[in-house]
Amino acid sequence: MSIIQKLIMSAKEVFPLIEGGKGIGVTNGVTAGSWAAAGGIGTFSGVNADFYDAEGNLVEIIYKGKTRQERHEELIEFGILGGVEQAKIAKDISGDNGRIHMNVLWEMGGAQRILEGILDKAKGLIDGVTCGAGMPYKLAEIATKYKVHYYPIVSSARAFNALWKRSYSKLSDFLGGVVYEDPWKAGGHNGLSNSEDPLQPQDPYGRVVELRKLMNSFGLALIPIVMAGGVWQLSEWTDWIDNPEVGPVAFQFGTRPLLTQESPIPSSWKQKLLTLKDGDVFLNKFSPTGFYSSAVRNVFLQDLIDRSNRQVAYRSAGDDVFSAGVPMGPRQRMVYFQPADVANVTAWMNQGFTEGLRTPDETMVFVTPESSGQILKDQTDCMGCLSACQFSNWTQEEPAFTTGRRPDPRSFCIQKTLQDAVHNNDIEHNLMFAGHNAYRFATDPFYANGFVPTVSQLFDRILTGA
Numbered sequence: 001m002s003i004i005q006k007l008i009m010s011a012k013e014v015f016p017l018i019e020g021g022k023g024i025g026v027t028n029g030v031t032a033g034s035w036a037a038a039g040g041i042g043t044f045s046g047v048n049a050d051f052y053d054a055e056g057n058l059v060e061i062i063y064k065g066k067t068r069q070e071r072h073e074e075l076i077e078f079g080i081l082g083g084v085e086q087a088k089i090a091k092d093i094s095g096d097n098g099r100i101h102m103n104v105l106w107e108m109g110g111a112q113r114i115l116e117g118i119l120d121k122a123k124g125l126i127d128g129v130t131c132g133a134g135m136p137y138k139l140a141e142i143a144t145k146y147k148v149h150y151y152p153i154v155s156s157a158r159a160f161n162a163l164w165k166r167s168y169s170k171l172s173d174f175l176g177g178v179v180y181e182d183p184w185k186a187g188g189h190n191g192l193s194n195s196e197d198p199l200q201p202q203d204p205y206g207r208v209v210e211l212r213k214l215m216n217s218f219g220l221a222l223i224p225i226v227m228a229g230g231v232w233q234l235s236e237w238t239d240w241i242d243n244p245e246v247g248p249v250a251f252q253f254g255t256r257p258l259l260t261q262e263s264p265i266p267s268s269w270k271q272k273l274l275t276l277k278d279g280d281v282f283l284n285k286f287s288p289t290g291f292y293s294s295a296v297r298n299v300f301l302q303d304l305i306d307r308s309n310r311q312v313a314y315r316s317a318g319d320d321v322f323s324a325g326v327p328m329g330p331r332q333r334m335v336y337f338q339p340a341d342v343a344n345v346t347a348w349m350n351q352g353f354t355e356g357l358r359t360p361d362e363t364m365v366f367v368t369p370e371s372s373g374q375i376l377k378d379q380t381d382c383m384g385c386l387s388a389c390q391f392s393n394w395t396q397e398e399p400a401f402t403t404g405r406r407p408d409p410r411s412f413c414i415q416k417t418l419q420d421a422v423h424n425n426d427i428e429h430n431l432m433f434a435g436h437n438a439y440r441f442a443t444d445p446f447y448a449n450g451f452v453p454t455v456s457q458l459f460d461r462i463l464t465g466a
Helices: 029-037 068-094 111-121 139-146 157-166 204-217 267-273 299-309 339-350 369-380 414-423 436-442 445-450 455-463
Strands: 007-009 012-014 017-019 041-045 099-105 128-132 149-154 178-181 188-190 225-228 249-253 281-284 292-296 311-313 324-328 333-337 355-358 363-367
Touching: 017 029, 017 455, 029 041, 029 068, 029 099, 029 455, 041 068, 068 099, 068 111, 099 111, 111 128, 111 139, 128 139, 128 178, 139 149, 149 157, 157 204, 178 204, 204 225, 281 299, 281 436, 299 311, 299 363, 311 339, 324 339, 333 339, 339 363, 355 369, 363 369
Parallel strands: 017 041, 017 249, 041 099, 099 128, 128 149, 149 178, 178 225, 225 249
Antiparallel strands: 007 012, 188 292, 281 292, 311 363, 324 333, 355 363
């Protein structure tokens, strides 16, 4: 028996349980269609979605363009192909039950063109679009044009206020809901502002009540708020259900659907989820987007931590403060450090971290020659997967297509590692996004003895409150 009642969302009565849309193939047409078939809202990711050849085999994406701009155009074409493919799969599996949504990130490369391209070629297949990672002011305009409902993702009332006043108030007919994503608990990229402390999480209830009051003042009392981030079981949220301070509410599940039979993540990832402990998922700021993100601590993230720890300020020319010169590089050119830092520099170089890579902040990180070569190759191979990238200094803004800043070797190629995480079995050396509740897989009796449910089994379990 369900502890939550159905709501009208995206013009259909459904259980207000939403599959979180995780990018680069983690949620696809199969997972979204299966979730919708169970009676909820399935969400496939429109971020560089997979597509297949005539025999149904996954097409390996190989970029042929010689310039970043050329590869960026290929990425947009691939993104549209993949999004349409996944929409068709989702709709077919759903059996016309539930609802099918697509998730896009506003700060992904070519976001507007990809979104419009998919909606144009997949008419009638997609019921709603969720969109975060930035301020998607044009989301209402695009969704209204294609007559699909839109669900902006925000982490504060202040963010929604800006979206409403600048754009959404003029095009509110297709506003399907507002997703409040807890910036301290959600997996993937998080919407922490500069004024918020990543180490001091705030209770979402007060923040959501503030959002509801704002929405009510705009005449949006009947528009659902979707609680996302940190949602594991409904029994922990009963005081939100039928609560006039919260109003109509839906719940988004991002982490739990990772561990289903339909989930496309590799078996190594699924097995890792069953062994996590509290604290194994942590907030970090290594992402080339500039946002905080939550991911599983593994060899990949530890390398980034260690890399940043091997960092000192430097100058190309000496002065009274940076007075200690150290010969570096194949030409043994002098680089100047503060005298107190020379001992660390010498020790790192003696340990094999002989390559000093310059950052945009007049610091230098020390890495091995092998790591240096890989970093430089990844920067060179950039295909413009973000609107602006700190790692490669790419920007999609013409005419320069560059941020004008030095590429940052403390970051990484997010497209490469997320593709590898989903399509290969090596999850220790790739970025492994997860929500902060992922450690609960190890203690939840539903997953005892390594049990991996189908989407339908998970959905039924969630409906009971457990």
